[in-house]
Amino acid sequence: MSGADGGNSGTGGSGAPRGQAGAGGPRRAGQGGSAGQGAGNRRRNEQGRERNRGGERQFSQAAPAQRTRRADPARLVAFEVLRAVAADDAYANLVLPGSIRKHRLDRRDAGFATELTYGALRGQGTYDAVLARCVDRPLDQLDPAVLDALRIGVHQILAMRVPAHAALDQTVGLVRAVIGAGPSSLVNAVLRKVTARDLAGWIIEITDGMTDATAVAALTHSHPEWIVRALRQALVAHGRDAGEIDALLAADNAAPVVHLVALPGLATLDEALAEGAEPGRLAEGSAYYSGGDVSRLPGVAAGTVRVQDTGSQLVARALAAVELGDRGTEGPEHWLDLCAGPGGKTALLAAIGQDAGVHLTATEPVPHRAQLVRQALRPLPEDTWTVRVGDGRDVGRDQPDHYDRVLVDAPCTGLGALRRRPESRWRRKPADLVSLAPLQRELLASALDAVAPGGVVAYVTCSPHHAETDAVVDDCLRKREGFERIDAGAALDAVSIGGALDAGHGSSAQLWPHVHGTDAMYLALIRKSL
Numbered sequence: 001m002s003g004a005d006g007g008n009s010g011t012g013g014s015g016a017p018r019g020q021a022g023a024g025g026p027r028r029a030g031q032g033g034s035a036g037q038g039a040g041n042r043r044r045n046e047q048g049r050e051r052n053r054g055g056e057r058q059f060s061q062a063a064p065a066q067r068t069r070r071a072d073p074a075r076l077v078a079f080e081v082l083r084a085v086a087a088d089d090a091y092a093n094l095v096l097p098g099s100i101r102k103h104r105l106d107r108r109d110a111g112f113a114t115e116l117t118y119g120a121l122r123g124q125g126t127y128d129a130v131l132a133r134c135v136d137r138p139l140d141q142l143d144p145a146v147l148d149a150l151r152i153g154v155h156q157i158l159a160m161r162v163p164a165h166a167a168l169d170q171t172v173g174l175v176r177a178v179i180g181a182g183p184s185s186l187v188n189a190v191l192r193k194v195t196a197r198d199l200a201g202w203i204i205e206i207t208d209g210m211t212d213a214t215a216v217a218a219l220t221h222s223h224p225e226w227i228v229r230a231l232r233q234a235l236v237a238h239g240r241d242a243g244e245i246d247a248l249l250a251a252d253n254a255a256p257v258v259h260l261v262a263l264p265g266l267a268t269l270d271e272a273l274a275e276g277a278e279p280g281r282l283a284e285g286s287a288y289y290s291g292g293d294v295s296r297l298p299g300v301a302a303g304t305v306r307v308q309d310t311g312s313q314l315v316a317r318a319l320a321a322v323e324l325g326d327r328g329t330e331g332p333e334h335w336l337d338l339c340a341g342p343g344g345k346t347a348l349l350a351a352i353g354q355d356a357g358v359h360l361t362a363t364e365p366v367p368h369r370a371q372l373v374r375q376a377l378r379p380l381p382e383d384t385w386t387v388r389v390g391d392g393r394d395v396g397r398d399q400p401d402h403y404d405r406v407l408v409d410a411p412c413t414g415l416g417a418l419r420r421r422p423e424s425r426w427r428r429k430p431a432d433l434v435s436l437a438p439l440q441r442e443l444l445a446s447a448l449d450a451v452a453p454g455g456v457v458a459y460v461t462c463s464p465h466h467a468e469t470d471a472v473v474d475d476c477l478r479k480r481e482g483f484e485r486i487d488a489g490a491a492l493d494a495v496s497i498g499g500a501l502d503a504g505h506g507s508s509a510q511l512w513p514h515v516h517g518t519d520a521m522y523l524a525l526i527r528k529s530l
């Protein structure tokens with residue numbers, strides 16, 4: 001687990017004498033637990049973390065049935081989201097904002113709920129191994145709701161600066177309020193066992209005697225073993241050292257900073273910077289923001305300042321800037337975004353191209369995602385773009401040799417963006433690579449047909465996996481003549497601040513979370529010469 005999730009300080013307590021938390025008999029609802037409600041809330045810092053006030057670890061001496069009966073709203077939000085993810089296949093980042101609104105969390109509690117939710121989801125692999133040592137039966141025999149509550153408790157105890165007694169009392173209170181008194185005793189007993197070690201101690205315990213490095217890395221950094229193996233192979237395939245795997249896995253567990261982009265010609269970042277954003281270090285017109293609710297920033301509501309990973313910004317800028325071959329015409333360029341939804345790169349491309357009179361066409365087969373693309377393009381003049389609901393695989397046949405620059409941001413496993421999609425690592429399966437492979441090849445083939453002579457296709461994935469990156473490009477080009485690969489590493493350097501990303505390998509380029517602080521975006525650039 002990454003230190004960015006906050007290390008457990010290993011101590012806890014409010015500074016009050018041992019046993020005081022439970023003194024005075026049962027608390028009434030609303031009277032407040034020893035932390036987390038009332039005074040506990042006020043101890044949360046700007047990131048929503050509860051501060052440990054030092055002193056020795058203390059637990060309430062009251063029986064669970066006598067303790068907090070109300071669920072702390074921030075923990076309730078985390079629990080609701082984990083339940084929706086597990087029971088309804090929901091996406092945490094889509095459910096969380098609504099749950100925060102429903103429970104009217106203030107900024108600090110929203111930060112706490114976000115860290116708790118994402119941390120418990122990311123850390124699930126490690127936490128379940130810890131829980132397996134503390135529960136007297138296989139975890140799959142537990143009520144799934146109880147297991148989710150336990151994960152929430154473990155994340156607070158092992159990876160947040162929540163005093164152990166507060167984590168325990170509040171998690172037991174949550175279980176009592178939303179599941180029942182019976183399970184709350186079990187949760188109390190299990191979480192007490194968890195407090196016996198800190199995270200480092202537990203990792204030594206759960207990996208003790210293991211000799212397989214992949215299995216150890218998987219448990220230590222909470223990833224499925226097949227993903228550890230795939231990412232290690234991807235590092236090597238893209239010219240890096242396999243020994244970087246621990247740093248890469250740790251980067252997946254760090255709470256990612258929000259990256260912003262100001263659409264060129266439509267906004268600047270001045271006001272965001274005045275609100276505490278920091279200038280981006282890699283891409284022009286970018287910034288990093290860790291001040292909470294991004295929708296409060298000027299420009300975000302208007303859609304002229306957008307949340308977008310720097311890696312996505314760089315690949316879009318590289319396609320827009322790369323030199324074309326002989327087009328045989330001087331007129332304005334036509335650009336195509338073949339897989340556009342929800343429209344992040346579409347908006348940036350359209351904004352970059354507007355001064356030069358570029359017309360951008362965006363294709364997306366899923367109607368509600370096409371609608372998101374239209375929304376993303378709304379700040380731009382309507383005569384500069386067209387959104388089509390349709391299958392990108394048809395465009396090459398319908399409009400051969402037509403577009404000057406084509407982006408294929410292909411549907412992929414997203415193995416390069418695990419830090420932003422906390423549940424995704426547990427959902428993805430190796431079979432996804434197999435099922436996506438034909439679509440990726442057909443979309444790139446369509447783009448190669450649709451690009452005009454002299455024009456350039458960018459093939460992009462938010463995955464570094466060889467099967468959906470170089471293997472796709474190599475397969476498609478093997479069957480064709482009249483195309484050349486352009487040095488994608490140099491093209492990224494040309495649009496980056498400092499110009500020394502060191503992302504190139506062969507003619508393709510690969511960005512990495514642990515090296516560049518971006519999602520692991522892959523870029524290949526292919527020019528049509530005939």
Ligand SMILES: C[S@@+](CC[C@H](N)C(=O)[O-])C[C@H]1O[C@@H](n2cnc3c(N)ncnc32)[C@H](O)[C@@H]1O
Pocket residue numbers: 312338339340341342343344345346363364365366369390391392393409410411412443
């Ligand atoms: C990786 S996402 C694109 C992200 C987008 N470029 C952005 O920056 O916001 C891939 C998109 O491809 C779409 N897609 C899936 N099948 C497609 C097809 N046959 N033709 C075109 N797009 C497709 C998906 O619906 C999804 O919206």
